[in-house]
Amino acid sequence: MSPSVPRRLAAVTAVAVAGLFAATAPSALAAPGTVTAPAAVSAVAAAPTPPDIPVANVKAHLAQLQSIATANGGNRAHGKAGYKASIDYVKAKLDAAGFTTTLQTFTSSGATGYNLIADWPGGDPNSVLMSGSHLDSVNAGPGINDNGSGSAAILETALAVSRAQLQPTKHLRFGWWGAEELGMIGSKYYVNNLPAAEKSKISGYLNFDMIGSPNPGYFVYDDDPTIEQTFKNFYVGVGIPTEIETEGDGRSDHAPFKDAGIPVGGLFSGADYTKTAAQAQKWGGTSGKAFDACYHASCDTSANIDDTALDRNSDAIAYAVWNLGAATPVPPGPSFENTADVNIPDSPGAAVTSPITVSGVTGNAPATLKVDVNIVHTYVGDLVVDLVAPDGSVYNLRNRSGGSADNIVQGFTVNASSEVANGVWKLQVKDLAAQDTGYINSWKLTF
Template sequence: MRVRKFALAGVAVAVTATLTVSGSTYAGAAVAPVAVAPPVISSTAPMAHLTQLMSFASASNNTRVIGSAGFTSTVNYVKSQLTASGWTVTTQSFTTRGKTATNVIAEWPYGDATHVIMAGAHSDSVAAGPGINDNGSGVAALLANAAAISQSALRPAKRIRFGFWGAEEQGDVGSSYYVSHLAGGEAKKIDAYLNFDMVGNKAENGKAVGWSLYVEGQSNGLNAPFKSYFSAKGITVNASLDTDDRSDHAAFKNAGVKVTGVSSVRSLNELGACYHKACDNLSDVDSNSVTLASNAIANAVWSLAG
């Protein structure tokens, strides 16, 4: 998350009945769709990813900023995890401020490719620290969801696509590069973009973690599955976090895509004591927060992908 800026309900599964009589098979009417609930993601998955990201930063002068070995290791790790889970993975490399950065785009190869539900998180940190909450937490939550989708052999109605953006900390460069390089008409195929930036905050100063959703004015109703998830957990969320377009959703919004997102901050004035500092390491992350975010993402993606 930059200084200026501040995911599944039921899936319908069609079943066709068949009848075999004297060696002949007849197709019957489709049975009513069966609701498939999203799997429950435990803390083990996202925290394992965060531990890996921290190891990359530790071997790279405590940073995963673009141009560093820590960022390169992060990109390679994200690619390997997604590929192993059966996702179709592509990369985009670009240069900003004299340094090379990379976007990783992963697509679950099922569902209608003309109706895409996309979720994203930035994979870089600032130079000053390892960026485990900002934004290793978003990356870890999405990777946990990618594995859950694979393990469930999900066959959604819509296509699911994840983006892991480089150079967000330089001004949302990676997401802007992706959107600006979409072929003509491709942006219109994205029904929704969900952004996840800083979803691992710990309680500070005696205050509980303040969960927030992006403002309804730009979410266009996309906040409903997030609200239902947190409500079922007895958690009140701030449904009007005004990000002032200070994260990766901005490029999508400007291209006419409906956007929203979730963050474990109450407001832009409460980003955490270790925000953009060397202490944004594993001790700066609450495993409960990352786990809640991972499951909230699952609830939303499962629901919106139909």
């Protein structure tokens, strides 16, 4: 996992993300008023039973990564021989299992970096479920928990797909990212170099960064509600309480996908934050001690893994891939758009609105009303952005987040199921600070 970075990365081209995946239980729908990453309602096909991923197999991959680090100066960092050897190891396993693999190269800090992409044949090419982990370590050590653990777990999940000759509804893709420790360089490169049409085909991205911490917690990303609920369903089934992941928000490879409007989720077992007494009571382990005291250190070796956490999280990954991969996408409903520019005055507190009149939609708005926003502004941290329903109800989309980044080009999902669909909806923007200016370029509602 990377060191702390700004919460919002550079703005990217907006994409209309269609055919997203469904919940595996009715409770997967967001609570009323919730605003989340994009999602869409889908019908659910019966999924094959997810496998129990053998933790011994995952640990065997970790042993190989440890051996690679030991033979190459003690690490598997970007630009070092240990990283390339790690990529070659994973690629050989996937090639032998029948995946179509692509080695993507990029340059960072004067060295060649590598991403490995593996596609499982079949499934809907217009609805891609992707799982990923960064494969690089820091220079200080072999990086077996950070992030050999996530890389080994998705490798073994991919091999389980091959053993089962799984034929999911969705197309399955796996990715191993380079130079994450330098600021998610590899995953940014992958996302930023995907054509808009290809980005729109990714129905969801699942990220796994540190899932075998020696003093573990069980954290679920609080992003897309369907992905989040799927992981929670798994952990309810095995009787393990979870918490929302906050320690690594924006610090791993899901961030570039999220910024591109792609629904994201994932699992995390903790880094250098301290486990509280309450967390130790429900999860075991030692309170007052870091979840991973060897975070970014030379002691992050094969001895720095909790087998139980690694086993549970590996099984949870397979559970998500099997269930989310079986969801049958439903095309999005009708869309309504306003492309007229509306200037945002540089007057603290002044609100401007852009209206959209919706007609011909029966009943209430959906629980997954899609709101695509394109706002041009030189300091988005000044802005509060709200969706205003026909009855005046306000749903906050952005509340002065994003700091000094330019522009808000993002998709949101609003649970508007209590609102009548037809009527005048408004995008409302307030500039709460002086000096920077901009305008609403366009926005769209999809029912």
